[in-house]
Amino acid sequence: MTAPIALSCGEPAGIGLELAVRAWEQLKGDVPFFLIADPRHVPKTVPVVELSDPRDAVQACRDALPVLPLAFGGQAIAGQPDPANAEGVMEAIALGARLAMDGTASALCTAPIHKKALKDGTSFPWPGHTEYLAHLAGVENVVMMLASEQLRVVPTTIHIALADVPQILTAQLLRKTLEITRDGLRNQFGIEDPRIAVAGLNPHAGEGGAMGHEDMTVIAPVVEELLSQGWALSGPLPADTMFHAAARAKYDAAVCMYHDQALIPIKTLDFDRGVNVTLGLPFIRTSPDHGTAFDIAGKGIATPTSLIEALRMAQRMAASRSDHKEH
Ligand SMILES: NC(=O)C1=CN([C@@H]2O[C@H](COP(=O)(O)OP(=O)(O)OC[C@H]3O[C@@H](n4cnc5c(N)ncnc54)[C@H](O)[C@@H]3O)[C@@H](O)[C@H]2O)C=CC1
Numbered sequence: 001m002t003a004p005i006a007l008s009c010g011e012p013a014g015i016g017l018e019l020a021v022r023a024w025e026q027l028k029g030d031v032p033f034f035l036i037a038d039p040r041h042v043p044k045t046v047p048v049v050e051l052s053d054p055r056d057a058v059q060a061c062r063d064a065l066p067v068l069p070l071a072f073g074g075q076a077i078a079g080q081p082d083p084a085n086a087e088g089v090m091e092a093i094a095l096g097a098r099l100a101m102d103g104t105a106s107a108l109c110t111a112p113i114h115k116k117a118l119k120d121g122t123s124f125p126w127p128g129h130t131e132y133l134a135h136l137a138g139v140e141n142v143v144m145m146l147a148s149e150q151l152r153v154v155p156t157t158i159h160i161a162l163a164d165v166p167q168i169l170t171a172q173l174l175r176k177t178l179e180i181t182r183d184g185l186r187n188q189f190g191i192e193d194p195r196i197a198v199a200g201l202n203p204h205a206g207e208g209g210a211m212g213h214e215d216m217t218v219i220a221p222v223v224e225e226l227l228s229q230g231w232a233l234s235g236p237l238p239a240d241t242m243f244h245a246a247a248r249a250k251y252d253a254a255v256c257m258y259h260d261q262a263l264i265p266i267k268t269l270d271f272d273r274g275v276n277v278t279l280g281l282p283f284i285r286t287s288p289d290h291g292t293a294f295d296i297a298g299k300g301i302a303t304p305t306s307l308i309e310a311l312r313m314a315q316r317m318a319a320s321r322s323d324h325k326e327h
């Protein structure tokens, strides 16, 4: 029997807990998962069962939302993060990662954290889950991918100031990002010979150096090197014309140079169904594409579809991983 998915609760003042409840209402036994949270924080609109063994979630989730209890320091007040909860938020992620690494959980799905709330309440030194999970797993390089039916995107640089991008964007980082992306497309998305489009950094991909040099000096040499090794690559492409429907049909993933270059197109096309996947970890990790949405938390109007897609995607990836193991 496949192990259940661990869902870390994220920021208790955000929409994560109410979405976990909505996701359970829609998925129940179809996608067995358990929530790692303080039971006091879980909205009392559905039956809840507290677990002592996470493996019991597979049976338990048919009748109630299974919760693996973790004591947090504060209460959950919608829209008002309490620094006393920050340690609990971090520990829920760490526990989920441990359970995914030892096989008790088939994957980790993470509800959104509020980065500033974590910094205010702890000495959380990581910009987000992606970097924290790499640390927990002892992995140096990981890649953030956002995926939906219409598009997959990867930002090469992630949570850094735009002004720092040209310094951080090196040939080595781009090559590593492309390698992890190609492995992820093969192993986690089942695409045998992935086609990858590489964005330029500057307007018009630099237009021959007239609008910046990184496209010619950093990006093009990496693309050429990998093309010579038989990769299905194109680029550096002007980013403004690589996301319309006809352009998207030509690749399986777009590797972009900075956060917003990658995330704006997918959140515009598919905000309700986009899934954030971390590639390069020794376990499966997915997440909804949105954040904590303090402005609507507790109002019952947040859409659960991105979290539901994240749970479904984790389940598909876990199933294909165990198929590979069996053959
Ligand atoms: N995976 C994660 O942990 C993520 C965390 N964040 C964090 O979340 C916090 C807030 O970030 P924002 O930039 O404000 O983005 P956000 O995604 O929380 O909110 C942006 C807008 O989208 C709306 N929205 C978000 N999710 C929605 C849903 N499920 N249904 C309906 N409307 C929804 C919000 O109401 C808001 O108007 C930040 O600390 C950010 O770093 C952001 C993205 C992912």
Ligand SMILES: NCC(=O)COP(=O)(O)O
Pocket: 127, 128, 129, 130, 131, 263, 276, 287
């Ligand atoms: N903008 C994406 C985002 O903030 C998610 O980051 P992470 O917490 O999954 O690393």
